[in-house]
Amino acid sequence: MGHPAAIPYPDIDPVLVSLGPIQLRWYGLMYLIGLTAAYFLIQHKVARKGLAIRKDQIYDMVVYAAFGVFLGGRIGYTLFYNFSYYSQNPLKLLAVWEGGMSFHGGLLGTIIALIWFSRRQGIPAYTIADLAACVTPIGLGFGRIGNFINGELFGRPTDVDWCMVFPAGGPACRHPSQLYEATLEGFVLFTALWWIDRRPNPPGTVFWSFITGYGISRLIVELFREPDQHLGFLLGPITMGQILSLPMVVVGAVMLLLGYQRESQKSVELS
Template sequence: MLFPFDLFLLAALPFPEIDPVFFSLGPLKFRWYGLMYLLGLSGAYFLIRSRARAKNISLSQEQLYDLIVYAALGVFLGGRIGYTLFYNAAYYVEHPLSILAVWEGGMSFHGGLIGTCIALWIFCRRKGFAPYTIADLAAQAVPIGLGFGRIGNFINGELYGRPTDVDWCMVFPRGGDACRHPSQLYEAGLEGVALFLLLWIIGRRDTPPGTVFWTFICGYGIFRSFVELFREPDAHLGLLLGPLTMGQLLSFPMVLLGLLMILIGYRNRALKTR
Protein backbone atom coordinates (compact mmCIF):
# COMPACT_ATOMS: atom_id res chain seq x y z
CA MET A 1 0.00 0.00 0.00
CA LEU A 2 1.38 3.41 -0.97
CA PHE A 3 1.30 6.47 1.26
CA PRO A 4 1.36 10.15 0.24
CA PHE A 5 4.89 10.62 1.50
CA ASP A 6 6.14 8.01 -0.99
CA LEU A 7 6.51 10.96 -3.37
CA PHE A 8 9.54 12.02 -1.35
CA LEU A 9 11.26 8.65 -1.80
CA LEU A 10 13.25 7.04 -4.55
CA ALA A 11 11.73 3.60 -4.85
CA ALA A 12 13.81 0.42 -4.80
CA LEU A 13 17.19 2.17 -4.53
CA PRO A 14 20.04 0.98 -2.31
CA PHE A 15 21.17 3.12 0.60
CA PRO A 16 23.55 5.68 -1.00
CA GLU A 17 26.21 5.44 1.75
CA ILE A 18 27.27 9.09 1.53
CA ASP A 19 30.43 9.91 3.47
CA PRO A 20 29.27 11.75 6.64
CA VAL A 21 32.32 14.04 6.21
CA PHE A 22 31.83 16.26 3.17
CA PHE A 23 35.06 18.27 3.55
CA SER A 24 38.34 17.83 5.42
CA LEU A 25 41.01 20.41 6.12
CA GLY A 26 43.90 18.79 7.94
CA PRO A 27 42.58 17.56 11.28
CA LEU A 28 39.33 19.46 10.80
CA LYS A 29 36.40 17.46 9.49
CA PHE A 30 33.18 19.10 8.33
CA ARG A 31 30.18 16.80 8.53
CA TRP A 32 26.91 16.84 6.64
CA TYR A 33 24.96 16.70 9.91
CA GLY A 34 26.59 19.89 11.15
CA LEU A 35 25.91 21.50 7.78
CA MET A 36 22.23 20.59 8.14
CA TYR A 37 22.10 22.46 11.46
CA LEU A 38 23.73 25.47 9.80
CA LEU A 39 21.28 25.39 6.89
CA GLY A 40 18.37 25.09 9.31
CA LEU A 41 19.48 28.10 11.36
CA SER A 42 20.19 30.13 8.21
CA GLY A 43 16.77 29.31 6.81
CA ALA A 44 15.18 30.25 10.13
CA TYR A 45 16.96 33.61 10.09
CA PHE A 46 15.70 34.62 6.65
CA LEU A 47 12.16 33.31 7.21
CA ILE A 48 11.75 35.05 10.58
CA ARG A 49 13.08 38.30 9.10
CA SER A 50 10.65 38.04 6.20
CA ARG A 51 7.61 37.20 8.35
CA ALA A 52 8.44 39.93 10.89
CA ARG A 53 8.48 42.53 8.11
CA ALA A 54 5.24 41.19 6.63
CA LYS A 55 3.51 41.48 10.00
CA ASN A 56 5.08 44.87 10.85
CA ILE A 57 6.85 43.46 13.91
CA SER A 58 9.68 45.72 14.99
CA LEU A 59 12.55 43.24 15.18
CA SER A 60 15.94 44.84 14.58
CA GLN A 61 18.87 43.07 12.94
CA GLU A 62 20.66 42.81 16.28
CA GLN A 63 17.57 41.43 17.99
CA LEU A 64 17.15 38.85 15.24
CA TYR A 65 20.76 37.73 15.65
CA ASP A 66 20.17 37.42 19.39
CA LEU A 67 16.97 35.46 18.78
CA ILE A 68 18.81 32.91 16.60
CA VAL A 69 21.59 32.56 19.19
CA TYR A 70 19.07 32.04 22.02
CA ALA A 71 17.21 29.46 19.93
CA ALA A 72 20.41 27.62 18.98
CA LEU A 73 21.52 27.41 22.61
CA GLY A 74 18.08 26.20 23.63
CA VAL A 75 18.09 23.49 20.95
CA PHE A 76 21.57 22.28 21.84
CA LEU A 77 21.32 22.33 25.63
CA GLY A 78 17.71 21.17 25.76
CA GLY A 79 18.29 18.46 23.17
CA ARG A 80 21.24 17.02 25.04
CA ILE A 81 19.67 17.20 28.49
CA GLY A 82 16.40 15.84 27.11
CA TYR A 83 18.18 12.83 25.63
CA THR A 84 19.88 12.02 28.93
CA LEU A 85 16.56 12.24 30.80
CA PHE A 86 14.12 10.70 28.31
CA TYR A 87 16.19 8.08 26.54
CA ASN A 88 19.16 6.96 28.65
CA ALA A 89 18.81 8.28 32.19
CA ALA A 90 20.15 5.14 33.88
CA TYR A 91 23.38 5.23 31.88
CA TYR A 92 24.05 8.91 32.51
CA VAL A 93 23.36 8.58 36.24
CA GLU A 94 26.22 6.10 36.33
CA HIS A 95 28.39 8.08 33.88
CA PRO A 96 27.54 11.77 34.49
CA LEU A 97 30.62 13.09 32.65
CA SER A 98 29.35 11.40 29.48
CA ILE A 99 26.61 14.04 29.35
CA LEU A 100 29.32 16.37 28.03
CA ALA A 101 30.43 13.88 25.35
CA VAL A 102 28.20 15.32 22.65
CA TRP A 103 30.48 13.88 19.94
CA GLU A 104 29.14 10.45 20.89
CA GLY A 105 25.67 11.51 19.69
CA GLY A 106 22.37 11.67 21.50
CA MET A 107 19.94 14.56 21.02
CA SER A 108 16.23 14.66 21.76
CA PHE A 109 13.81 16.80 19.74
CA HIS A 110 11.40 17.05 22.66
CA GLY A 111 14.19 18.19 24.96
CA GLY A 112 15.35 20.67 22.34
CA LEU A 113 11.79 22.01 22.05
CA ILE A 114 11.56 22.58 25.80
CA GLY A 115 15.00 24.19 25.82
CA THR A 116 14.09 26.49 22.94
CA CYS A 117 10.81 27.53 24.56
CA ILE A 118 12.67 28.46 27.75
CA ALA A 119 15.37 30.31 25.80
CA LEU A 120 12.82 32.30 23.77
CA TRP A 121 10.84 33.14 26.91
CA ILE A 122 14.05 34.58 28.41
CA PHE A 123 14.67 36.48 25.14
CA CYS A 124 11.17 37.98 25.27
CA ARG A 125 11.57 39.03 28.91
CA ARG A 126 14.89 40.74 28.20
CA LYS A 127 13.89 42.39 24.92
CA GLY A 128 10.32 43.33 25.82
CA PHE A 129 8.43 41.21 23.27
CA ALA A 130 5.11 39.49 23.82
CA PRO A 131 5.94 35.75 24.02
CA TYR A 132 3.37 34.70 21.42
CA THR A 133 4.71 37.27 18.94
CA ILE A 134 8.10 35.56 18.93
CA ALA A 135 6.70 32.05 19.37
CA ASP A 136 4.54 32.36 16.24
CA LEU A 137 7.49 33.69 14.21
CA ALA A 138 9.88 31.00 15.43
CA ALA A 139 7.40 28.14 15.00
CA GLN A 140 7.11 28.78 11.26
CA ALA A 141 10.88 28.35 10.93
CA VAL A 142 11.29 25.15 12.94
CA PRO A 143 10.20 22.74 10.15
CA ILE A 144 13.13 23.99 8.06
CA GLY A 145 15.56 22.73 10.68
CA LEU A 146 13.58 19.54 11.18
CA GLY A 147 13.62 18.74 7.47
CA PHE A 148 17.35 19.33 7.10
CA GLY A 149 18.05 17.48 10.35
CA ARG A 150 16.23 14.35 9.18
CA ILE A 151 18.15 14.43 5.91
CA GLY A 152 21.30 14.55 8.05
CA ASN A 153 20.07 11.49 9.96
CA PHE A 154 19.55 9.72 6.63
CA ILE A 155 23.06 10.56 5.40
CA ASN A 156 24.46 9.23 8.69
CA GLY A 157 22.40 6.05 8.31
CA GLU A 158 20.91 6.52 11.80
CA LEU A 159 17.38 6.56 13.19
CA TYR A 160 16.33 4.17 10.43
CA GLY A 161 13.00 2.40 10.19
CA ARG A 162 11.64 -1.01 11.07
CA PRO A 163 12.17 -4.06 8.84
CA THR A 164 9.73 -4.19 5.93
CA ASP A 165 9.21 -5.73 2.50
CA VAL A 166 7.97 -2.59 0.74
CA ASP A 167 9.56 -1.84 -2.64
CA TRP A 168 11.45 1.22 -1.42
CA CYS A 169 13.07 -0.38 1.64
CA MET A 170 16.80 0.08 2.21
CA VAL A 171 19.53 -1.88 3.96
CA PHE A 172 21.25 0.54 6.35
CA PRO A 173 24.87 -0.25 7.30
CA ARG A 174 24.07 0.09 11.00
CA GLY A 175 20.80 -1.84 10.75
CA GLY A 176 22.07 -5.32 9.94
CA ASP A 177 20.89 -7.28 6.91
CA ALA A 178 17.22 -6.34 7.21
CA CYS A 179 15.64 -4.12 4.58
CA ARG A 180 14.06 -1.20 6.42
CA HIS A 181 11.76 1.79 6.04
CA PRO A 182 13.78 4.96 5.28
CA SER A 183 11.83 6.60 8.09
CA GLN A 184 14.18 9.59 8.18
CA LEU A 185 12.80 10.61 4.78
CA TYR A 186 9.23 10.09 5.97
CA GLU A 187 9.98 12.51 8.79
CA ALA A 188 11.68 15.00 6.47
CA GLY A 189 8.56 14.99 4.30
CA LEU A 190 6.02 15.25 7.10
CA GLU A 191 7.77 17.17 9.90
CA GLY A 192 9.66 19.27 7.38
CA VAL A 193 7.78 19.92 4.14
CA ALA A 194 4.16 19.20 5.15
CA LEU A 195 4.39 20.98 8.51
CA PHE A 196 6.11 23.97 6.93
CA LEU A 197 3.33 24.35 4.35
CA LEU A 198 0.63 23.99 7.02
CA LEU A 199 2.18 26.69 9.21
CA TRP A 200 2.80 28.92 6.19
CA ILE A 201 -0.90 28.83 5.28
CA ILE A 202 -2.04 29.45 8.86
CA GLY A 203 0.57 32.16 9.37
CA ARG A 204 -0.91 34.20 6.54
CA ARG A 205 -4.39 34.22 8.12
CA ASP A 206 -5.88 36.37 10.86
CA THR A 207 -5.62 34.06 13.84
CA PRO A 208 -5.43 34.59 17.62
CA PRO A 209 -1.93 35.07 19.04
CA GLY A 210 -0.23 31.73 19.59
CA THR A 211 -2.23 29.84 16.96
CA VAL A 212 0.79 29.19 14.72
CA PHE A 213 2.88 28.03 17.67
CA TRP A 214 0.25 25.66 19.03
CA THR A 215 -0.51 24.36 15.53
CA PHE A 216 3.16 23.49 15.27
CA ILE A 217 3.03 21.69 18.63
CA CYS A 218 -0.07 19.73 17.62
CA GLY A 219 1.06 19.07 14.04
CA TYR A 220 4.47 17.83 15.04
CA GLY A 221 2.92 15.55 17.65
CA ILE A 222 0.62 14.01 15.02
CA PHE A 223 3.31 13.52 12.38
CA ARG A 224 5.91 12.18 14.81
CA SER A 225 3.44 9.76 16.39
CA PHE A 226 2.54 8.47 12.92
CA VAL A 227 6.13 8.04 11.71
CA GLU A 228 7.02 6.19 14.91
CA LEU A 229 4.91 3.33 13.51
CA PHE A 230 7.65 2.86 10.89
CA ARG A 231 10.73 3.95 12.84
CA GLU A 232 12.85 1.39 14.70
CA PRO A 233 12.45 1.89 18.48
CA ASP A 234 15.60 2.64 20.45
CA ALA A 235 17.33 -0.67 21.11
CA HIS A 236 17.87 -0.01 24.82
CA LEU A 237 14.23 1.07 25.32
CA GLY A 238 12.17 -0.99 22.90
CA LEU A 239 8.41 -0.63 23.08
CA LEU A 240 6.80 0.87 26.19
CA LEU A 241 3.34 0.43 27.67
CA GLY A 242 2.54 -2.20 25.07
CA PRO A 243 3.01 -1.08 21.44
CA LEU A 244 4.13 2.51 22.12
CA THR A 245 7.56 4.05 21.63
CA MET A 246 9.16 6.76 23.73
CA GLY A 247 8.67 9.16 20.79
CA GLN A 248 4.93 8.51 20.83
CA LEU A 249 4.66 8.86 24.60
CA LEU A 250 6.34 12.27 24.35
CA SER A 251 4.31 13.33 21.29
CA PHE A 252 0.75 12.37 22.30
CA PRO A 253 0.59 15.10 24.99
CA MET A 254 1.71 17.64 22.38
CA VAL A 255 -1.34 16.84 20.26
CA LEU A 256 -3.76 17.22 23.15
CA LEU A 257 -2.13 20.37 24.54
CA GLY A 258 -1.90 21.98 21.10
CA LEU A 259 -5.57 21.37 20.31
CA LEU A 260 -6.63 22.62 23.74
CA MET A 261 -4.63 25.84 23.47
CA ILE A 262 -5.89 26.56 19.94
CA LEU A 263 -9.48 26.20 21.14
CA ILE A 264 -8.79 28.43 24.14
CA GLY A 265 -7.25 31.07 21.86
CA TYR A 266 -10.27 31.21 19.58
CA ARG A 267 -12.65 31.14 22.57
CA ASN A 268 -10.88 34.08 24.20
CA ARG A 269 -10.99 36.10 20.98
CA ALA A 270 -14.70 35.36 20.56
CA LEU A 271 -15.37 36.58 24.11
CA LYS A 272 -13.46 39.82 23.46
CA THR A 273 -15.45 40.58 20.32
CA ARG A 274 -18.86 40.21 21.96
Protein backbone atom coordinates in the same frame (compact mmCIF):
# COMPACT_ATOMS: atom_id res chain seq x y z
CA MET B 1 17.11 -10.86 3.89
CA GLY B 2 17.11 -7.84 1.61
CA HIS B 3 14.08 -7.09 -0.51
CA PRO B 4 14.70 -7.65 -4.26
CA ALA B 5 13.16 -4.29 -5.19
CA ALA B 6 14.96 -2.36 -2.44
CA ILE B 7 16.48 1.04 -3.22
CA PRO B 8 20.23 0.98 -2.49
CA TYR B 9 21.19 3.09 0.51
CA PRO B 10 23.47 5.87 -0.84
CA ASP B 11 26.02 5.37 1.97
CA ILE B 12 27.26 8.99 1.98
CA ASP B 13 30.31 9.72 4.15
CA PRO B 14 28.94 11.56 7.23
CA VAL B 15 32.10 13.71 7.22
CA LEU B 16 31.82 16.39 4.53
CA VAL B 17 35.26 17.96 5.01
CA SER B 18 38.15 16.83 7.21
CA LEU B 19 41.03 19.17 8.03
CA GLY B 20 43.30 17.29 10.40
CA PRO B 21 41.45 16.85 13.70
CA ILE B 22 38.69 19.25 12.59
CA GLN B 23 35.71 17.69 10.83
CA LEU B 24 32.67 19.29 9.22
CA ARG B 25 29.89 16.74 9.25
CA TRP B 26 26.77 16.74 7.12
CA TYR B 27 24.65 16.60 10.29
CA GLY B 28 26.21 19.79 11.65
CA LEU B 29 25.86 21.47 8.25
CA MET B 30 22.13 20.64 8.24
CA TYR B 31 21.71 22.46 11.56
CA LEU B 32 23.64 25.44 10.18
CA ILE B 33 21.46 25.56 7.05
CA GLY B 34 18.31 25.38 9.19
CA LEU B 35 19.40 28.21 11.49
CA THR B 36 20.52 30.42 8.59
CA ALA B 37 17.25 29.87 6.71
CA ALA B 38 15.33 30.62 9.92
CA TYR B 39 17.13 33.96 10.31
CA PHE B 40 16.26 35.19 6.81
CA LEU B 41 12.69 33.88 6.88
CA ILE B 42 12.03 35.55 10.24
CA GLN B 43 13.41 38.78 8.75
CA HIS B 44 10.94 38.41 5.87
CA LYS B 45 8.02 37.78 8.23
CA VAL B 46 8.89 40.69 10.50
CA ALA B 47 9.00 43.04 7.50
CA ARG B 48 5.74 41.68 6.05
CA LYS B 49 3.89 42.00 9.36
CA GLY B 50 5.44 45.40 10.16
CA LEU B 51 6.68 44.22 13.57
CA ALA B 52 8.98 46.47 15.59
CA ILE B 53 11.81 43.97 15.80
CA ARG B 54 15.31 44.96 14.66
CA LYS B 55 17.70 42.76 12.67
CA ASP B 56 20.09 42.47 15.60
CA GLN B 57 17.21 41.26 17.76
CA ILE B 58 16.35 38.62 15.15
CA TYR B 59 19.98 37.48 15.16
CA ASP B 60 19.98 37.28 18.97
CA MET B 61 16.69 35.38 18.86
CA VAL B 62 18.20 32.73 16.57
CA VAL B 63 21.28 32.45 18.82
CA TYR B 64 19.10 31.98 21.92
CA ALA B 65 17.08 29.33 20.08
CA ALA B 66 20.25 27.52 18.96
CA PHE B 67 21.54 27.32 22.54
CA GLY B 68 18.12 26.11 23.67
CA VAL B 69 18.05 23.40 21.00
CA PHE B 70 21.52 22.04 21.77
CA LEU B 71 21.37 22.21 25.57
CA GLY B 72 17.78 21.04 25.82
CA GLY B 73 18.27 18.36 23.18
CA ARG B 74 21.28 16.92 24.95
CA ILE B 75 19.76 17.06 28.44
CA GLY B 76 16.48 15.67 27.11
CA TYR B 77 18.22 12.71 25.46
CA THR B 78 20.04 12.01 28.70
CA LEU B 79 16.86 12.07 30.80
CA PHE B 80 14.36 10.51 28.39
CA TYR B 81 16.43 7.98 26.47
CA ASN B 82 19.70 6.98 28.17
CA PHE B 83 19.84 8.17 31.76
CA SER B 84 21.52 5.04 33.14
CA TYR B 85 24.42 5.29 30.67
CA TYR B 86 25.13 9.01 31.19
CA SER B 87 24.76 8.76 34.98
CA GLN B 88 27.63 6.25 34.88
CA ASN B 89 29.61 8.19 32.23
CA PRO B 90 28.94 11.89 32.99
CA LEU B 91 31.83 13.15 30.81
CA LYS B 92 30.06 11.65 27.79
CA LEU B 93 27.43 14.36 28.20
CA LEU B 94 29.82 16.66 26.34
CA ALA B 95 30.44 14.20 23.47
CA VAL B 96 27.72 15.62 21.19
CA TRP B 97 29.64 14.42 18.11
CA GLU B 98 28.75 10.87 19.10
CA GLY B 99 25.05 11.66 18.60
CA GLY B 100 22.22 11.69 21.08
CA MET B 101 19.77 14.61 20.75
CA SER B 102 16.13 14.59 21.82
CA PHE B 103 13.64 16.73 19.90
CA HIS B 104 11.33 17.02 22.89
CA GLY B 105 14.20 18.13 25.11
CA GLY B 106 15.34 20.58 22.44
CA LEU B 107 11.79 21.97 22.21
CA LEU B 108 11.63 22.59 25.97
CA GLY B 109 15.09 24.16 25.91
CA THR B 110 14.12 26.47 23.04
CA ILE B 111 10.87 27.52 24.72
CA ILE B 112 12.73 28.43 27.92
CA ALA B 113 15.45 30.29 25.99
CA LEU B 114 12.95 32.29 23.90
CA ILE B 115 10.78 33.19 26.92
CA TRP B 116 13.95 34.56 28.53
CA PHE B 117 14.77 36.42 25.29
CA SER B 118 11.27 37.90 24.96
CA ARG B 119 11.33 39.21 28.54
CA ARG B 120 14.79 40.73 28.14
CA GLN B 121 13.76 42.47 24.90
CA GLY B 122 10.24 43.42 25.98
CA ILE B 123 8.65 41.62 23.03
CA PRO B 124 5.40 39.65 23.62
CA ALA B 125 6.17 35.95 24.11
CA TYR B 126 3.56 34.82 21.58
CA THR B 127 5.03 37.14 18.94
CA ILE B 128 8.40 35.40 19.35
CA ALA B 129 6.81 31.94 19.64
CA ASP B 130 4.80 32.33 16.42
CA LEU B 131 7.83 33.58 14.48
CA ALA B 132 10.03 30.75 15.75
CA ALA B 133 7.42 28.03 15.24
CA CYS B 134 6.78 29.05 11.65
CA VAL B 135 10.40 28.39 10.62
CA THR B 136 11.27 25.48 12.92
CA PRO B 137 10.13 22.79 10.42
CA ILE B 138 12.97 23.84 8.12
CA GLY B 139 15.54 22.84 10.72
CA LEU B 140 13.62 19.65 11.50
CA GLY B 141 13.52 18.65 7.84
CA PHE B 142 17.23 19.24 7.29
CA GLY B 143 18.04 17.53 10.59
CA ARG B 144 16.23 14.37 9.52
CA ILE B 145 18.16 14.38 6.24
CA GLY B 146 21.29 14.54 8.42
CA ASN B 147 20.03 11.47 10.32
CA PHE B 148 19.55 9.69 6.96
CA ILE B 149 23.10 10.51 5.84
CA ASN B 150 24.39 9.24 9.21
CA GLY B 151 22.44 6.01 8.67
CA GLU B 152 20.81 6.39 12.11
CA LEU B 153 17.21 6.39 13.39
CA PHE B 154 16.20 4.07 10.55
CA GLY B 155 12.84 2.36 10.22
CA ARG B 156 11.42 -1.03 11.00
CA PRO B 157 11.92 -4.05 8.69
CA THR B 158 9.51 -4.06 5.75
CA ASP B 159 9.00 -5.42 2.25
CA VAL B 160 7.84 -2.19 0.56
CA ASP B 161 9.50 -1.48 -2.79
CA TRP B 162 11.38 1.56 -1.48
CA CYS B 163 12.93 -0.12 1.56
CA MET B 164 16.66 0.21 2.19
CA VAL B 165 19.35 -1.85 3.91
CA PHE B 166 21.12 0.45 6.36
CA PRO B 167 24.73 -0.44 7.30
CA ALA B 168 23.95 -0.26 11.04
CA GLY B 169 20.60 -1.99 10.70
CA GLY B 170 21.73 -5.51 9.84
CA PRO B 171 20.63 -7.40 6.70
CA ALA B 172 16.94 -6.43 7.03
CA CYS B 173 15.42 -4.08 4.47
CA ARG B 174 13.87 -1.18 6.36
CA HIS B 175 11.62 1.86 6.02
CA PRO B 176 13.69 5.01 5.33
CA SER B 177 11.77 6.60 8.19
CA GLN B 178 14.16 9.57 8.39
CA LEU B 179 12.85 10.66 4.98
CA TYR B 180 9.25 10.18 6.14
CA GLU B 181 10.04 12.48 9.07
CA ALA B 182 11.80 15.01 6.85
CA THR B 183 8.66 15.14 4.70
CA LEU B 184 6.05 15.28 7.49
CA GLU B 185 7.90 17.31 10.14
CA GLY B 186 9.67 19.40 7.52
CA PHE B 187 7.88 20.12 4.24
CA VAL B 188 4.26 19.32 5.20
CA LEU B 189 4.36 21.06 8.58
CA PHE B 190 6.21 24.09 7.18
CA THR B 191 3.61 24.47 4.40
CA ALA B 192 0.70 24.14 6.84
CA LEU B 193 2.14 26.70 9.28
CA TRP B 194 2.99 29.14 6.49
CA TRP B 195 -0.62 28.93 5.28
CA ILE B 196 -1.99 29.43 8.81
CA ASP B 197 0.32 32.39 9.38
CA ARG B 198 -0.99 34.16 6.27
CA ARG B 199 -4.43 34.42 7.88
CA PRO B 200 -5.69 36.51 10.81
CA ASN B 201 -5.43 34.38 13.95
CA PRO B 202 -5.28 34.87 17.72
CA PRO B 203 -1.72 35.27 19.11
CA GLY B 204 -0.07 31.91 19.66
CA THR B 205 -2.04 30.11 16.94
CA VAL B 206 1.03 29.31 14.83
CA PHE B 207 2.96 28.09 17.88
CA TRP B 208 0.22 25.80 19.16
CA SER B 209 -0.46 24.60 15.60
CA PHE B 210 3.21 23.63 15.41
CA ILE B 211 3.01 21.77 18.73
CA THR B 212 -0.09 19.89 17.58
CA GLY B 213 1.19 19.26 14.05
CA TYR B 214 4.56 17.97 15.17
CA GLY B 215 2.93 15.66 17.71
CA ILE B 216 0.65 14.18 15.03
CA SER B 217 3.56 13.80 12.58
CA ARG B 218 5.73 12.05 15.15
CA LEU B 219 2.93 9.73 16.26
CA ILE B 220 2.53 8.63 12.62
CA VAL B 221 6.24 8.22 11.86
CA GLU B 222 6.86 6.22 15.04
CA LEU B 223 4.68 3.50 13.49
CA PHE B 224 7.46 2.98 10.92
CA ARG B 225 10.57 3.93 12.92
CA GLU B 226 12.65 1.34 14.78
CA PRO B 227 12.52 2.06 18.53
CA ASP B 228 15.79 2.86 20.27
CA GLN B 229 17.57 -0.45 20.83
CA HIS B 230 18.20 0.10 24.54
CA LEU B 231 14.54 1.08 25.12
CA GLY B 232 12.43 -0.95 22.69
CA PHE B 233 8.65 -0.74 23.04
CA LEU B 234 7.54 0.60 26.42
CA LEU B 235 3.78 -0.03 26.68
CA GLY B 236 2.81 -2.78 24.30
CA PRO B 237 3.45 -1.36 20.80
CA ILE B 238 3.98 2.20 22.12
CA THR B 239 7.40 3.87 21.85
CA MET B 240 9.05 6.61 23.90
CA GLY B 241 8.59 9.01 20.96
CA GLN B 242 4.82 8.41 21.03
CA ILE B 243 4.62 8.79 24.81
CA LEU B 244 6.34 12.19 24.55
CA SER B 245 4.33 13.30 21.49
CA LEU B 246 0.79 12.45 22.59
CA PRO B 247 0.70 15.23 25.26
CA MET B 248 1.80 17.69 22.55
CA VAL B 249 -1.30 16.89 20.49
CA VAL B 250 -3.64 17.13 23.48
CA VAL B 251 -2.17 20.33 24.96
CA GLY B 252 -1.77 21.96 21.53
CA ALA B 253 -5.38 21.25 20.52
CA VAL B 254 -6.73 22.51 23.86
CA MET B 255 -4.69 25.73 23.66
CA LEU B 256 -5.83 26.35 20.09
CA LEU B 257 -9.45 25.92 21.16
CA LEU B 258 -9.01 28.28 24.13
CA GLY B 259 -7.33 30.86 21.92
CA TYR B 260 -10.19 30.94 19.44
CA GLN B 261 -12.74 31.00 22.28
CA ARG B 262 -11.06 34.05 23.80
CA GLU B 263 -10.97 35.74 20.41
CA SER B 264 -14.68 35.10 19.81
CA GLN B 265 -15.54 36.45 23.30
CA LYS B 266 -13.59 39.64 22.53
CA SER B 267 -15.52 40.04 19.27
CA VAL B 268 -18.84 39.67 21.11
CA GLU B 269 -17.81 42.22 23.76
CA LEU B 270 -16.72 44.73 21.12
CA SER B 271 -19.95 44.34 19.18
